[in-house]
Amino acid sequence: MTPVPPTRRGACPAFLSPMETGDGLILRLVPADGTLATAQVRGLAAAAIAFGSGLMEVTARGSLQVRGLRRETVAPLQEATWALGITPRLGLAIDVSPLSGLDPREIADGRPLADAIRAGAAALADRLGPKVSVVIDGGGAIRLDGRKADVRLVAMRPGSDVLWSVAIGGGAAVLLPEAEAAARTVAALAGLAALGRAARATDLPGGAASPRLAATARSPIGLLPLADGSLACGIGLPFGAADAATFTALADAVDAAGARDLRPAPERGLIATGLDAAGARAFAEAAERLGCLVRADDPRAFIAACPGAPACASAHFPSRQLAPAVAQALGPLLDGSVTVHLSACSKGCAHPAPATLAFVGMDARVALVHEGAASQAAGPLRPADTLAADLAALAEGAIRVRRPGETGREALRRMAVADLWASKGHLKAMIET
Numbered sequence: 001m002t003p004v005p006p007t008r009r010g011a012c013p014a015f016l017s018p019m020e021t022g023d024g025l026i027l028r029l030v031p032a033d034g035t036l037a038t039a040q041v042r043g044l045a046a047a048a049i050a051f052g053s054g055l056m057e058v059t060a061r062g063s064l065q066v067r068g069l070r071r072e073t074v075a076p077l078q079e080a081t082w083a084l085g086i087t088p089r090l091g092l093a094i095d096v097s098p099l100s101g102l103d104p105r106e107i108a109d110g111r112p113l114a115d116a117i118r119a120g121a122a123a124l125a126d127r128l129g130p131k132v133s134v135v136i137d138g139g140g141a142i143r144l145d146g147r148k149a150d151v152r153l154v155a156m157r158p159g160s161d162v163l164w165s166v167a168i169g170g171g172a173a174v175l176l177p178e179a180e181a182a183a184r185t186v187a188a189l190a191g192l193a194a195l196g197r198a199a200r201a202t203d204l205p206g207g208a209a210s211p212r213l214a215a216t217a218r219s220p221i222g223l224l225p226l227a228d229g230s231l232a233c234g235i236g237l238p239f240g241a242a243d244a245a246t247f248t249a250l251a252d253a254v255d256a257a258g259a260r261d262l263r264p265a266p267e268r269g270l271i272a273t274g275l276d277a278a279g280a281r282a283f284a285e286a287a288e289r290l291g292c293l294v295r296a297d298d299p300r301a302f303i304a305a306c307p308g309a310p311a312c313a314s315a316h317f318p319s320r321q322l323a324p325a326v327a328q329a330l331g332p333l334l335d336g337s338v339t340v341h342l343s344a345c346s347k348g349c350a351h352p353a354p355a356t357l358a359f360v361g362m363d364a365r366v367a368l369v370h371e372g373a374a375s376q377a378a379g380p381l382r383p384a385d386t387l388a389a390d391l392a393a394l395a396e397g398a399i400r401v402r403r404p405g406e407t408g409r410e411a412l413r414r415m416a417v418a419d420l421w422a423s424k425g426h427l428k429a430m431i432e433t
């Protein structure tokens, strides 16, 4: 079957407007306060089975997704969510760290600023496009610098007072006190609203043509001390997805470990908070038994993969099915310097930011973007069915040429990986000659 073109740019699944994909509709959910009680996790998992396919995801931005809905099951899932006492975030997307207010390393708690912006922009919400977003980075353990944002605010302490660096559309940042940072953000959003729902902040005066993002994802996996003396334990979902039974088992593990709640987190993670040391250990062990990532150096942490075929009708190859083999093939190169994106079409849903290696489905084959985003894919193309073998050959070649002290990313650059991908014939043979 020929893949259908990806949904237009600007389309995005949301709680009130699920998006059609190859395996039905996706409903995206961000709890307004960022937390889920374990009963709510179990309830959502049951609803995902009753009304969807049972597959659940946490995205790179830390949103929860339920896949495989039908038109007639959307409303029951929304009603089940409300009945569980979960208040979904509606309207303008304003992202803060899931540990805001609990993180002793943060320079400022971003939530009051988020509330001020939300209140100031309330009247604009209907005139802003669905992908318009504000990112507030309080400077804590979980940084949000890999996320696309129309307005990015980062806490700074240049002297005794906290100031916020405000960058609109990736343009030059200015340092402002909190109230002025909120006002400037609302003014930028008003400017966007005046331009129409297709506008993004890069369209505003001073916006950069292509804002730079951090190319290296920083996962929240591991233990983090909290300001109240307890611990948070972050885990990763393998390639951002798990079935409902795994979510139910994770909720049981949270309860058994004595944690307070479970929080969806950036980079396809979940964070249990309010643990003591023994509880944190027990939760991590249970998560590992369930196939989750519990070490930040797990090769899977450096690979983003969209659902791909057969889940998505736009897919040109089975990206998520191939992801474990790709993790194994590239494992020796994934030293923290390399990020890999398997994107079954050029929409790049799983990782909008640039990656070291983005493998992108096009014309039922796979293009490579070296040091760029999936949306930049233009070729060269290689067959999808030899992807894992080709990547194993690339990794072997890069390791062979890697000089002492050189990172995987530097070795890939020096071996001209894009030229190799463009070569015809067997990649392993090419690399060996």
Ligand code: SF4
Binding pocket: 006, 007, 306, 307, 308, 309, 312, 313, 314, 315, 316, 343, 344, 345, 346, 347, 348, 349, 350
């Ligand atoms: S990037 Fe993947 S999930 Fe997104 S539209 Fe393309 S094939 Fe589908």
